[in-house]
Amino acid sequence: MRFDELDLAPELLRNVRELGYDIPTPIQQQAIPFALEGRDVLGRAPTGTGKTAAFMLPTLNRLRGKEGLRALVLCPTRELAIQVAENARMYSRGTELFVGIVYGGTPLDKDLRDLRAGIEVLVATPGRLNDHLERGNVDLSNVEVLILDEADRMLDMGFKPQIDQIMRRCRRTGRQTLLFSATMPNSVKSLAYELLNDPITVEAAPKVTTAEGVEQFVYPVETSKKTELLLHILKQEEVRTALVFSRTKFGADRIAGQLTRAGLTVEVMHSDRNMAQRVRALEAFRSGDVKVLIATDVAQRGIDVEGISHVINYDAPRDPEGYVHRVGRTARAGETGVAITFMSGGEIGDVAAVEHLLGSRIARVNVPGFSVFAEESIDGAPQVTTITMPAETKKEQRAARGRKMGKHAGKELSPEELQKLLGTSSAA
Numbered sequence: 250m251r252f253d254e255l256d257l258a259p260e261l262l263r264n265v266r267e268l269g270y271d272i273p274t275p276i277q278q279q280a281i282p283f284a285l286e287g288r289d290v291l292g293r294a295p296t297g298t299g300k301t302a303a304f305m306l307p308t309l310n311r312l313r314g315k316e317g318l319r320a321l322v323l324c325p326t327r328e329l330a331i332q333v334a335e336n337a338r339m340y341s342r343g344t345e346l347f348v349g350i351v352y353g354g355t356p357l358d359k360d361l362r363d364l365r366a367g368i369e370v371l372v373a374t375p376g377r378l379n380d381h382l383e384r385g386n387v388d389l390s391n392v393e394v395l396i397l398d399e400a401d402r403m404l405d406m407g408f409k410p411q412i413d414q415i416m417r418r419c420r421r422t423g424r425q426t427l428l429f430s431a432t433m434p435n436s437v438k439s440l441a442y443e444l445l446n447d448p449i450t451v452e453a454a455p456k457v458t459t460a461e462g463v464e465q466f467v468y469p470v471e472t473s474k475k476t477e478l479l480l481h482i483l484k485q486e487e488v489r490t491a492l493v494f495s496r497t498k499f500g501a502d503r504i505a506g507q508l509t510r511a512g513l514t515v516e517v518m519h520s521d522r523n524m525a526q527r528v529r530a531l532e533a534f535r536s537g538d539v540k541v542l543i544a545t546d547v548a549q550r551g552i553d554v555e556g557i558s559h560v561i562n563y564d565a566p567r568d569p570e571g572y573v574h575r576v577g578r579t580a581r582a583g584e585t586g587v588a589i590t591f592m593s594g595g596e597i598g599d600v601a602a603v604e605h606l607l608g609s610r611i612a613r614v615n616v617p618g619f620s621v622f623a624e625e626s627i628d629g630a631p632q633v634t635t636i637t638m639p640a641e642t643k644k645e646q647r648a649a650r651g652r653k654m655g656k657h658a659g660k661e662l663s664p665e666e667l668q669k670l671l672g673t674s675s676a677a
């Protein structure tokens with residue numbers, strides 16, 4: 250399929266030809282025909298797959314000859330918003346459709362000039378758009394096309410309340426919604442269920458891989474001993490800088506407090522921190538003033554810090570693709586790095602999902618005194634890296650198990666109960 254085979258207006262086809270577009274990318278081939286029909290679209294497409302043209306070309310085609318704000322594009326960051334707006338302006342040359350942009354960090358007066366000049370397409374970050382809505386500077390009641398770009402990242406950054414407020418200002422009937430996301434965790438699926446009507450799902454995701462320079466390890470560990478193990482690792486000489494991922498904001502703050510009490514200097518990044526706090530934390534980490542940055546998945550992408558020696562998943566990511574984004578913070582620009590994932594008994598399934606996505610098993614490192622459960626070997630899996638437990642420790646564990654078994658003498662135990670007593674249960 251070629252672009253001139255798509256049912257796009259002549260001026261749009263002229264613009265894409267001048268930009269050197271000839272053959273649509275896979276996501277464009279799948280999404281554009283359905284979007285041109287007015288269907289809602291749920292698209293899985295990472296950056297670099299041509300998704301901006303996939304949602305913008307059919308939108309511009311629909312808006313030809315109309316006036317007033319008719320299309321809204323929400324983006325998680327000002328950098329992405331600027332990029333999307335620039336592309337939209339190139340695609341719309343000669344159509345008399347005007348593209349405006351609003352994002353945080355600039356004077357509100359500058360935004361007002363765009364908003365009052367008369368635009369058909371508005372590209373915005375959720376926080377800044379809400380500022381203008383509260384001031385009565387923008388009317389979304391005639392928006393015919395709503396586009397959410399990198400929806401997973403917007404949710405990671407805590408923009409769900411702002412998105413909800415924006416939705417209350419948009420028309421409900423006769424609106425086409427196009428939602429694109431690099432990953433499809435449950436939070437994105439839930440948002441799509443809220444916003445989209447009978448959507449067509451399209452997907453153009455490349456094979457997921459991690460950087461060649463990343464050494465990856467899984468550390469089985471009891472949940473209660475994770476922080477102790479983290480301290481043990483951070484004290485190793487080879488750990489120059491470490492980005493530590495927690496699953497929750499509360500968890501990140503708790504880990505930071507525990508490490509601080511142990512004498513380490515750390516910074517924290519999550520969505521409850523304002524932008525100034527996040528920038529300050531990132532700069533301290535980047536400059537080397539602090540060795541450890543603790544973050545939630547808001548920091549999976551967009552952290553551009555050279556020389557991170559270790560990424561440590563204190564909590565295994567529930568979204569397997571999130572693992573790739575986390576691990577991608579190390580071994581950048583041809584460097585090497587280490588990725589460590591803590592795995593409690595309750596996280597065995599999360600790690601298995603990551604390995605299924607990667608198509609290979611990650612080597613285990615069993616540290617004495619930190620794990621009381623064991624995994625079954627998997628056919629074709631590499632040998633598990635094991636640190637031998639001292640004989641004294643083994644003797645103590647056998648004695649403890651003997652005491653446990655003595656309490657249940659004469660009782661009939663299920664296999665699960667027996668496993669638990671022997672310390673081989675998969676439960677944390």
